Amino acid sequence: MAAVIDRPNLLQRIKPVFQGFDVLLVLAIVLLAAIGLITMYSVGFDHGTRFANHARNMLLAAGVLFIVSQVPPQRLMMLAVPIYVVGVVLLLGVEFFGIAKKGAQRWLNVGVVIQPSEIMKIAMPLMLAWWFQRREGQLTATDFLVAGLILAIPAALILKQPDLGTTLLVVASGLFVIFFAGLSWKLIIPPVVLGVVGIAVLIVMEPEWCAPGVDWQVLHEYQRQRVCTLLDPFKDPLGKGFHIIQGMIAIGSGGVWGKGFMQGTQTHLEFIPERTTDFIYAAFSEEFGLAGVIGLILAFLFLIFRGLAIAVEAPTLFTRLLAGALTLNIFVYAFVNMGMVSGILPVVGVPLPFVSYGGTAMVTMGIGLGMLLSIAKAKRLMQS
Template sequence: MSFAFERPSLLRRLAPWVAGFDGLLAFGVILLACAGLLTMYSSGYDHGTRFMDHGRNMLIAGAILFVVAQVPPQRLMSLAVPLYVVGVSLLLAVAVMGITKKGATRWLNVGVIIQPSEILKIAMPLMLAWWFQRREGQLRPLDFLVAGLLLALPVGLIMKQPDLGTSLLVLAAGMSVIFFAGLSWKLVAPPLLLGLVGITLLVVYEPQLCADGVRWVMLRDYQQQRICTLLDPTRDPLGKGFHIIQGMIAIGSGGVWGKGFMQGTQTHLEFIPERTTDFIFAAFSEEFGLVGNLLLIAAFIFLVLRALAIALEAPTVFTRLLAGAMAMIFFCYAFVNMGMVSGILPVVGVPLPFISYGGTAMVTLGLGLGILMSIAKSRRLVQS
């Protein structure tokens, strides 16, 4: 007697691997990825293989997302301390024997050229979420102080490189974990008020503070120039202010409906600098207008809210804090990039998620999304 066994279909074999994936989160990512490919095709049409490379980077990020989603949160927690220690060690190595380009020492040769600060975008929230999980039920002010020191070390090393954009993202990721862990508003409010007062005084006394020869304490010359350029881009319209001015012109020229796909004159006549990387939002705005911008912003808001919903439903302190930090990372990426292109924030070199060209940033995004999927997947499998 012989038995015939029907081989399961490919979909049935893949089902256990995708079971529990968050469909709403995946939907938001796919929308943004499509917008990124469309924009890159237009803005990068004369940049060689930029469009194909962007698609390849997305596929790599998707593969990373899929692999990390299979790792249970307990395993992620066990990686927190080693990953943090490795990241900080590499930052120290950069300070000693890093590679310098354009006045910044941010890279390290370990057989291949890497930028260790990118590791901390994920390692920092992992480490702090691990710390607060260990202190669950017995939090004291000292525990928040320790968390602040754990955050200050890598942020200080990254700022020293100098890399203001990455240090702000790492700081935002770490501070979001500390805040979600229960940091009192009594400690949060005073720095915010001082910051608002400082910004007000800076705007009022801008001509005196940004006059030639005036040097600010605690800031490098290039950082001071970026702030002064933000307050008055026309101070140096063909130099430091050129990026902001051209970005605002492109955004304004798009109007309500935009000039149409592949029809952006500021983009295709090459007035927009870095139009496939940091300033790609200006190219998008010119071609798709206010309506396109609102849809893009809505897609980012949807992604962030879905990540926060995953955080609210997470079963442990570690997963709640980690998912909340991932949501804030996506928010900060989008807000800072759109803000600097629009002229309301200094230019700090932060890419727009899924839209800007860049392999390293795309890998970081894939890791963050994979962590969110892992948390959502573990929760759904437990419920079932």
């Protein structure tokens, strides 16, 4: 008699693919994605096809997130060095063969036009987590110096393009890994103190240092102007200070409850520059008010705390460092964007995660969150 073979049905075949997903992290992602779609529809309904394109970018990022989440952490670790090397090579390609737009040389044509600095947002925490995993149990000061060199090479290439915003994000992602790996507070506190003192001196000396013709040498002229504009945007209210001033007006005019869905006057009368990209937080604040802003911040905190919980529970040093850095990257994105729009940080062109329009940034975010889900999934499957 022939043996009867029970073939699994479709549900049984696809169940392992979805098994082990961190429900709370997925819920946080879906919540922020919904806020992003609602916001883009509200502020971009009279701005061409921005909403449709934003929804398409989200679907693309969701697909990338799902695919990356299926890659086990061990495979991610194997990919760390190749991705980092490719990223540095592409950055060198930008230096010699890059495409220049609006005074910046940040793009490279490799059949399609890409921005290699975006790769380093993922490659940097991967590479440094791989390095510290290899040196686990035998870390010395030299290992931290090597980590600093790994971070400095691409950061210098990105800064030269120039792209201060992306440089800050890449450096932050690397410093998070180095900090979590056990960098001594004795090495952390001095530069923080110097930074605070430097900012205080800059504020006091602002009339002299921001006078016309003064060269700061270490910064490009447009970067110097952004810092000086932050310190006193009303010196040039219709020029360089226009963005910050209009952003603050929009945030303040929203009040507690906001002007309502699709009702923002600053937004739709086009007083807010870049209202669907870098300054979308100002448009969001005007239409949804303080209550909406608190809800948005709570949604980001939900995601960040869940990501840090995954990092704490991760089984290996590599996964702990990677999960922690990827999670705090989202914090840096949100903090810097909200800070620059609110007038407490210089304008550096950092998008608000899930909310700002932009395909490359959305896909990069999807890759990072996919890695985070992969780490959480690996932990859950090990426990089951």
